[in-house]
Amino acid sequence: MYTCGVDVGSVSTEAVILCRDNKDSNAKGRIVSYVIIPTGASSKDAALKAFEEACMKASVSKEDVYSIVATGYGRINIPFANKNITEISCHARGVLNYFSGIKTVIDIGGQDSKVIKLDGFGSPVDFLMNDKCAAGTGRFLEVMARALEIKLEHFGEIFTKTNEKVDISSTCTVFAESEVVSLIGQGIDKNKIIRGLVYSIVNKVISMVERIGLEEPVCMTGGVAKNLAVVKALEEKLGVKINIPEEPEITGALGAAYLAK
Ligand SMILES: Nc1ncnc2c1ncn2[C@@H]1O[C@H](COP(=O)(O)OP(=O)(O)O)[C@@H](O)[C@H]1O
Ligand SMILES: [Mg+2]
Numbered sequence: 440m441y442t443c444g445v446d447v448g449s450v451s452t453e454a455v456i457l458c459r460d461n462k463d464s465n466a467k468g469r470i471v472s473y474v475i476i477p478t479g480a481s482s483k484d485a486a487l488k489a490f491e492e493a494c495m496k497a498s499v500s501k502e503d504v505y506s507i508v509a510t511g512y513g514r515i516n517i518p519f520a521n522k523n524i525t526e527i528s529c530h531a532r533g534v535l536n537y538f539s540g541i542k543t544v545i546d547i548g549g550q551d552s553k554v555i556k557l558d559g560f561g562s563p564v565d566f567l568m569n570d571k572c573a574a575g576t577g578r579f580l581e582v583m584a585r586a587l588e589i590k591l592e593h594f595g596e597i598f599t600k601t602n603e604k605v606d607i608s609s610t611c612t613v614f615a616e617s618e619v620v621s622l623i624g625q626g627i628d629k630n631k632i633i634r635g636l637v638y639s640i641v642n643k644v645i646s647m648v649e650r651i652g653l654e655e656p657v658c659m660t661g662g663v664a665k666n667l668a669v670v671k672a673l674e675e676k677l678g679v680k681i682n683i684p685e686e687p688e689i690t691g692a693l694g695a696a697y698l699a700k
Contacts, residue, residue: 441471441497441504444529444695445490445520447482447513450549450577451475451662453692454489456497456504457699467536468697472497473689482513490519506699510691512550512570524698526691527555527563533694534658535561537684542654545644545673545681546690547663549577554647556654567647573612575643577663582612583636586619587629594637595667597630604634615639633668641672648677658682660690 440460446453453475457468474492478485486509494501509520510529517523526546530553534541544555551570555563573579584591605627609615615636622632640663657679663669664687674681684690 441499442468442696442699443490443493443504443507444692444697444699445486445507445509445511445517446526446529446689446691446695447486447509447511447517448478448548448550448691449512450478450581451688452478452482452485452489452511452513453689454486454493455689455692455696456493456499457693457696470693471499473686473692475688478513483516483518486513486517487519508695508699510695521699524695527553527566529691529694529698530660531555531557531563531694532561532697533690533692534660534684536693536697538656538658538682541656541658541682543648543651543657545648545657545659546661547575547577547640547644547659547669548661549581552576552644552647552661554644554651556651565651567651569643569647574610574615575640577661579612579615579640580636580663580666580669582616583619583633586616587623587632589629589633591666594633594669595671597633597637597668598671601628601630601634603628603631604638605631607632607635607639610639637666637668637672641669641676644673645676653677653679655679656682658684660684660687662688664688
C-alpha cells in the first residue's frame with residue numbers, strides 16, 4: 440500500500456511516496472520516491488506537480504496511492520489531499536524515521552523557523568514559531584547570498600577560511616541587506632560578513648530554543664539544515680550535537696506520508 444505526504448512550503452514543495460506494509464502509522468515504511476520542486480506562484484499547482492512527479496519516479500499510478508496528507512503553509516488549499524495536518528505534527532513524525540528519542544527539533548524553512556519539543560516518541564509537547572519576520576529564516580540567507588554573489592551551498596566553507604566575523608547590526612532583512620552591500624563596498628572579507636550573517640540567524644533561533652528549553656537529542660530539519668555553516672554555529676553555541684536527516688528538506692512531507700492512513 441502507498442501513501443503520500445505533500446509539504447507545500449513558501450520556497451519549496453516536497454512530495455514523498457511511502458510503501459507501507461500495513462495501515463499502522465507507527466509501522467516503518469519505505470521511501471519509494473521523493474521530489475523537491477520550487478513552489479512558485481501557485482501552491483496548488485506546485486502540490487499537484489510534486490505529487491505527480493513523485494508518482495512517476497516511483498512508477499506508481501496516482502490511483503494506487505491510498506491516502507494523501509498535505510502539510511506546510513499552503514496545506515489548506517490542496518483539493519486532492521485527503522487531509523491536512525500541521526507542520527509541527529509532521530516534522531515530529533518525520534524525524535522518527537531517522538532517529539529515535541529526539542526531544543528537540545529545530546526547523547528552519549524559507550519563511551519561518553520553529554523549535555518543537557517532543558516527548559521522545561514522535562509526539563509534540565510544545566513549540567515556538569517565528570513566522571512574522573524573514574530574519575531568522577532561509578529567506579534571509581537567500582537575500583544575503585544574492586547580495587554577496589555566493590551560493591548558499593558554499594556557506595559551510597567559511598568556517599575553514601576565517602575565525603573572525605563582522606557583526607551585522609540590522610535585525611531587519613531589508614536593512615541587513617543594505618548593510619551587507621555597504622560592507623562589500625568597504626572591501627571587507629566576504630567570509631567575515633557571512634560568518635556575521637550566520638551568527639545573526641543562529642542567535643534568533645537560540646533565543647527560541649532557550650525559551651522552550653533545550654533537551655537532547657536534538658535534530659534539525661528544513662532546507663536550512665543543509666547549510667553547514669548554520670548547523671556548525673548552532674552546535675557551537677548550544678554546545679550539543681545536532682542530528683541531521685539524510686535529506687532534511689523532506690522531513691515534513693515524510694511525516695505527512697506516515698500520518699496518512
Ligand atoms: N543546498 C542548500 N544549501 C544551503 N541552504 C539550502 C539548500 N537548499 C535549501 N536551502 C535553504 O533552505 C530554505 C528553504 O527551506 P524549506 O524547508 O524548503 O522551506 P519551505 O518549507 O518554506 O519551502 C532556503 O531558503 C535556503 O535558505
Ligand atoms: Mg519546503
